[in-house]
Amino acid sequence: MVKAQLGAVIQPLFVLLWASAFIAGIIGVGAAPSLMVLFARFGFASIGLVLYARLVRATWPTRAELPHVIVAGLLMQIVQFGGFYTAMGQHVPGAVVALVQGLSPVLIALFAGFLGETVTARQWFGFVIGGVGVALAVADQTSLSLTGLALCGVGLLGLSLGTVYQKRFVPTVDSRAATAVHMMASAPVAGLLAWATGQLHIWDGGRFAASLVWMVLINSMVGFLMFNWMLRRWDATKVSRLLFATPAATAILAWLAVGQPLRPLTIAGLAVGLIGMVFASRKATKPAPVPSPEPVAVR
Template sequence: MKAHFTTAMQPLFVLMWSSAFIAGIIGVGAAPPMMVLVGRYVIGGTLLLLYAYAVGARWPRGNTLRHVVIAGLLMQIVQFGAFYTAMSHHVSGAIIALIQGLNPVVIALFAGFLGETVTARQWAGFGIGGVGVALAVADQSAFSATGLVLCLIGLLGLSIGTVYQKRYAPQVDSRASTAVHAAASAPIAVVLAVTTGQWQIWDVPHFAAALTWIVLVNSMGAFLLLNAMLRRWDATRVGRLFFATPAVTALLAWLLIDQPLRPLTIAGLGVGLLGLVLASGRSAARTARPRPVPAR
């Protein structure tokens, strides 16, 4: 059973992560982006803390806790604050997924910092995967310069946060680290919502539906899987899964919110899959002296 679940982790993660773009668009259509952040982390953080305590998760302490908090703020507040705000500027979920799909390339640039070596075959896979990502959303509507900058900020938050956690807190219990990420983000989200005046909801039913999905499936399920995979595999192997999210997002948008699925999107699916296959080789670990274990 455990072996089957490990095999299913990667496609399940891609599906759960991709659905976040659809739920996010619905959410920011019903409330301001910072209010979506508040709901995501106040509710999600509470549930994750209760879950982690219930299952007896081992909590990080000392410097390790500080590293987990920093990684969490990058992966949560910076990433989703920027992406939700971009959605409120009418940037489509597919475009955001396209830019987020560059995550494995950014992570690969930091591979040396993690003691990993990216092979020529993996670089080729990254390049082909990037072409597939571009094809999958090439016919989407244009977006503003502000939207582009916000998307790039969100990408950097995710990529740097992933690398930071892999470098400084790789062995932390994934259930505890996910709870810490959300709990640490909750007060920051509240402050952002209050200071920007984004403290209202104009479509309660749609907001509640989107938030339920975001909290249970995205904040809890997807990030529990992400942190669990970061414990098992190297960062480039985990990062390359993001190449699949734009095409899957386009499929979900077609099925759920009636966005058209055009020939370029279908072509992108095939090219992106080829990139994933080429990039599927394991990164080589460099021989180095062991680093001191951070204090807990």
């Protein structure tokens, strides 16, 4: 009973915390350039995650695994968040970014054969519906630029390719240590890119510090711990379905926290996108095997 009650609290709390990352990102890129935000986030998060990995005695990648973990980390951190944060800096609504991020299974499905997986007709239908949802969500965003939408595509590509790469080359690596390596590898790259593009400055120190504390402690640490807590107790499908509620939660939080408007087409797009994601997550169920009759003992 206690576990069930704890699960009932953990699930909606996790959705809110996951969605809040987009709000913190919106506030952060309003206080400093996107690469400066990423440099600070990755730097401080790497310290916290390394300490956590050592505390729980996580298994670190081997010398052969380490290069693959780094490549996956750069794709999932630098490319994904570099694209998404820069898009938010160009006034792409956080809910739209969350919806685009949620469509990563579409690209991952394109590499299904490479991963030895199959995609059902029902899932492809969900991918198409999800794409329609994105189109509706951005249809009435008159301030959106093609550059902002292209940056969302870059972020989606980074997340999808990074996921495929890690599944293909290091599928059994300890996620706790791997995430720490992702952050350690991404921090200096973000710093170099920020320096090369002249983005090592801050416009609003107070807002920058507040968003950074939230992103590091709440999103990178608490959210990560909650995610792993759920994965240890429930199957991955049940946990991943919680992410379907992220775009809607992000839209509501963005409306409450930073005043981003909730337009009718945006709401319709989020609803359609949610339906598409649910379809995309459902795999065809295999019929239960019929048990063979036990042999009769001969006496």
